[in-house]
Amino acid sequence: MALKAINPTTTEAWSKLQSHFNNIKNSHLKSLFANQPSRAKDLTIEWEDFLVDYSKNRITNKTLNELISLAQEVELGDAIDKYFQGDIINVTEGRAVLHTALRTNSENEVTVNGENVVPGVFEVKSKIKDFTNRIVSGAHKGHTGKAITDIVNIGIGGSDLGPAMVVDSLQFYKNHLSTHFVSNVDGDHYKEVIKNLNPETTLFVVVSKTFTTQETLSNANSIRAWFLESLPEEAVSKHFVAVSTNIESVKAFGIDEENIFPMKDWVGGRFSLWSAVGLSISLALGYENYDALLEGARKMDEHFRTADFNQNIPVISGLLTVWYNNFFKAESEAIIPYTQYLNQFATYLQQGIMESNGKSVDREGKKIGYQTGTIIWGEPGTNSQHAFFQLIHQGTKLIPSDFIGFVKSLHNNSDHHDKLMSNYLAQTEALMNGKTEEEVVVELKGQGLNDDEINKLLPFKVFDGNKPTTSILINKLTPESLGKLIAMYEHKIFVQGVIWNIYSYDQFGVELGKQLAKTILNELNDTSASVAHDASTQQLLDYYRRNR
Numbered sequence: 001m002a003l004k005a006i007n008p009t010t011t012e013a014w015s016k017l018q019s020h021f022n023n024i025k026n027s028h029l030k031s032l033f034a035n036q037p038s039r040a041k042d043l044t045i046e047w048e049d050f051l052v053d054y055s056k057n058r059i060t061n062k063t064l065n066e067l068i069s070l071a072q073e074v075e076l077g078d079a080i081d082k083y084f085q086g087d088i089i090n091v092t093e094g095r096a097v098l099h100t101a102l103r104t105n106s107e108n109e110v111t112v113n114g115e116n117v118v119p120g121v122f123e124v125k126s127k128i129k130d131f132t133n134r135i136v137s138g139a140h141k142g143h144t145g146k147a148i149t150d151i152v153n154i155g156i157g158g159s160d161l162g163p164a165m166v167v168d169s170l171q172f173y174k175n176h177l178s179t180h181f182v183s184n185v186d187g188d189h190y191k192e193v194i195k196n197l198n199p200e201t202t203l204f205v206v207v208s209k210t211f212t213t214q215e216t217l218s219n220a221n222s223i224r225a226w227f228l229e230s231l232p233e234e235a236v237s238k239h240f241v242a243v244s245t246n247i248e249s250v251k252a253f254g255i256d257e258e259n260i261f262p263m264k265d266w267v268g269g270r271f272s273l274w275s276a277v278g279l280s281i282s283l284a285l286g287y288e289n290y291d292a293l294l295e296g297a298r299k300m301d302e303h304f305r306t307a308d309f310n311q312n313i314p315v316i317s318g319l320l321t322v323w324y325n326n327f328f329k330a331e332s333e334a335i336i337p338y339t340q341y342l343n344q345f346a347t348y349l350q351q352g353i354m355e356s357n358g359k360s361v362d363r364e365g366k367k368i369g370y371q372t373g374t375i376i377w378g379e380p381g382t383n384s385q386h387a388f389f390q391l392i393h394q395g396t397k398l399i400p401s402d403f404i405g406f407v408k409s410l411h412n413n414s415d416h417h418d419k420l421m422s423n424y425l426a427q428t429e430a431l432m433n434g435k436t437e438e439e440v441v442v443e444l445k446g447q448g449l450n451d452d453e454i455n456k457l458l459p460f461k462v463f464d465g466n467k468p469t470t471s472i473l474i475n476k477l478t479p480e481s482l483g484k485l486i487a488m489y490e491h492k493i494f495v496q497g498v499i500w501n502i503y504s505y506d507q508f509g510v511e512l513g514k515q516l517a518k519t520i521l522n523e524l525n526d527t528s529a530s531v532a533h534d535a536s537t538q539q540l541l542d543y544y545r546r547n548r
C-alpha cells in the first residue's frame, strides 16, 4: 500500500508548533541550558557505540513533544512499516523501496509482489563473496596470467558516490588492490585514471542500474577501446564485469552473463551501495568488511524500526530538520565530520538527501506551499574551520550543523587526536555561547587596548551564538559504524519525506537536462540540424562550435 497523503500544515501539531515557535524563536540556548539542568542528559540518545547529543538545538521539551505529535499525526509509524515490508511506496515509479532488504538477516522474509526477495539477496552476496575472494587472493588471473592489481569502478551518481565514499572513508581497512573511480563524461577524467594503468592487471567494474546512462556507457566504451588496443577481444571476459538490472543491455555491451552481478529495481540508485553496486567496496576492503558495513546498517534499521520516537536517532534528527526548515526557515544544513577519512561524506549525502527530497509537488500531485528538501553541504573539520566557519559563526544565516566525531583515532596518535577533538568540542560550544560584549571588553582590556579602541572594535568582535548543532560521537570509524551512520541519514531522509508529504524515491528532476543535452549533442554532431534555442543558449552554442 502507498503512504498516506497528509498535508503536514493541516495537522494540529503544526499549528501548535507555529505558535510555540513564535514564543521561543528568540530564546537563547544558554538560557535553555540554565533553565533545564538535566538538559544535556535529557536530549541525548545513547545507542550501541553512538552518542547523539542534540541538546544544543533550539528546542524545549515542548518542541520535542509537538514534533513527535506531528510525526504521529502524519502516521510515521505506519509509513515505517510499509517501507520495511516492501509496499510500493515509490508510487511514481511503481516500486518498493527496499535497500533495507539488502542488509537484513537471511531468516527474515521481505515480500515484493508475493515473492520473498531475501534468498535472491543472499545469492548475489555469495557471488560477490566468491568473486572478491578470487580477485583478492590472486586466484583469478587476467588474460595474460597475471593477478589483478587495480580495480576501476565505472559509474555515476549512486553507482559511483556510495562506493567511492565508502572505499575512501574506510581506506584504513583496505587491502593491496588499488581502487579507482571514473564517473564524469569529461574524457579527461577517464584518461587521467587509466594513464598509469596496465590493462593486463586491471579489472573494470561497469556499474549502472539502468545501463542506459550516457556518462557510464561512454566511459565504458572508451575504456574498452583503450583496453583492446593492447589485448584481444577474448580478454574482455577476464577484465570486465558489470552490475545492473538490465542484463540484456550488459550482454549487448559484450559482458558475459556470468560476469554480471544483478540488482533489483526496488533498490534506488542513491541507496544502492548495499547491493551489488558495492562490489568495488567488497573488492577494495575484502568481503568481511563489506559485510560488516551491511551489518552496521542492519542494526540501524532495527533501531529505526523499533525504538520509541523520542529515543529514535533518525526520527529525532529528521524532526529537527523539519523544525529548522519549516519554522526557522533555515535553507541549508552543514555536515562536518571531524575525521579526514569522511572527506567525501557530505558529497555523498548531497545526492541521497537532495535528490530524494528536492520536490515541490505533494503525494496528491499538488504544488506544495511550504519548504521541503534542504541544501546539504560540508567538509571535514578542522579544515572547514579555516574556510566557511566564519559565516556559520557571524553570518546572517542560520545553519544547523551535524558534528560527527570519533572517540578513537585509527592510527592512535593521541596528540593529534586530542587536538582534533578539542576543536570538535570547542566549535559547538562556541557556536552555542558566542561571545558577549562584556567578554569582549575583558579580553581587549587584557590585551592592553584603551576604551576608545575597544569601542571601535566591539561590534565586530561580538558573536551572538545560539547556533544549533547536533553532536554525533561514535567510538571508532569501522565498517560497522560507518554502515550505521549512512543508514541513519537514509532513514532521516525517509522521515522528512513522510512529513513533507512527498515522494522521496523518484528523481524526475534530473531528466530534463539529460534530454536537452541529447538534442544539443545532435546539433554538435550534425551541423545541419538546427533546433530553436533561447538567444543566450544559441550564443553559447555558436561560440563553442566556432572555437572547439
Ligand code: F6P
Pocket: 156, 157, 158, 159, 207, 208, 209, 210, 211, 212, 213, 216, 269, 270, 355, 507, 510
Ligand atoms: O542522477 C540520476 C540517476 O538516476 C541517479 O539516481 C543514479 O544514481 C544515477 O542516475 C546513475 O544511474 P545508473 O546507475 O542507472 O547509471
